[in-house]
Amino acid sequence: MMPSYFFAHGAPSLVIEDHEYTSFLKNIAATLPRKPKAIVIFSAHWEHTVQQVSAVDTYSTIYDFSGFPEEMYRMTYPASGDASVTEQVLSLLNDAGIPAVSDTSRGLDHGAWAVLKLIFPDADIPVVALSVNRYLDNAKQYEIGKALAKLREQDVLIIGSGGIVHNLRQIKWGAGAGTIDPWAFEFDTWIEKRLKDWDLQELFRYSELAPYADRAVPTSEHFIPLLLAMGSGDGVRQAELLHRSYQWGSLSLTAWRFN
Template sequence: MLPSFFIAHGAPLLAIENNEYTQFLNQLGQTLPRPKAIILFSAHWESTMQKVSDVDTYDTIYDFGGFDPELYRIKYPAQGDQQISKEIKDLFTENGVTFEVETKRGLDHGAWVVLRLLYPNADIPVISMSVNQNLKPEEQYKIGKSLSALRANDILIIGSGGTVHNLRAVKWADNEVDQWALEFDDWLAHHLKNWDLDSLFKYDSLAPNAEYAVPRYGKEHFIPIFYALGAADDSRKAALLHRSFRYGNLSHSVWQFG
């Protein structure tokens, strides 16, 4: 059975950088068993209704501005998979998760940056999924949990975002890591490793510096972790595979669940 993952997608520049984190993701894609398909919840696809993509071939969305022109030449023409989309829809129906099907939207950079580092040939089918920051963490977890059975069918489930993601606080020159970011991320790591859902679901009131690490205007980058966590509810094991920071406090974390 494949684990699920929470993977930070960092800044768009990761797509063309060669550093400790990009090398780790390259290696991770080479060492994991090859998945039949990938389900990815992206921080950059927000919707008040859960969306399930059913796309033949994805366009590449450049949902950012002012970066190196090389980024806008990258293509990641992943294919969809109608059968996997149907299985997701069936599971959502069985578990009382309301959803809508999306047949046109391409892959945003929260999806294709991560996928391209893991699987550069774009030769694994992808089902793109939205996130909803208006839901309670328990509800986000439930959505992920409803898909947990798919992991036994060699389907890889990924939440793409960032555990510490406050663009108003980043320092675009690399600096020492801010203490407030470390304290929040250490708290999160402790409770994830213990699968302490009671505390995790109340992170905004219990975690130190939560208001800086997960600002109220930017929860969308944090919440994919609950979808990925829920997808491994049947095994409840968490391991931090990689953690580094850029720009003073922007986290690059990779969590394996299951």
């Protein structure tokens, strides 16, 4: 069965950075059991109150950022869509009582393409992008991922792209790679234990129970893809931390695999 993943996408500039985490992402494809038939990716930067499922032939590239190096605005990720996978995603979600509709025009935002460009630079694997909805409770987020678990049996790779500690107001520009704010690490390690123990009861209540939760997750859209990816691993319930580092003190660059 194809594993599913959560990848932090950091800042948009991740795609042109050179450090331990980008090296990790560039090598992760080699650890997969086989080349995926398609990729289903949830991005924190596509928000909608009704679950959206992309249905495009070839993706445009969305530059949903400003003030970054010019080379980033010349990058493209012209992946194709996959109509059959889109239809299957819609069917699985609707069968699970999760209303979902197709979107025929939206391109890939940086939460999707910056990560994919590092992992699969040739853009030769079909992609189906999905939105996130911050207004659903955490149990429902998990159920959305769980509803799609069957896709893994068909060599579809499920990815959640976001950030466990993601508060741009707390980052310290210019802080070195070895700088880790204690509060960010404490929140991250609290989450780590609940993921490894598959403790859904506490994880779903992270905003009440976890230390510094309001500081680490000021808004939930970047955290939600973690729950979505985890839900797709409900059958086995095995979580593995593959990488964790930090930028600018508190922006966590984290990768999790769910088997």
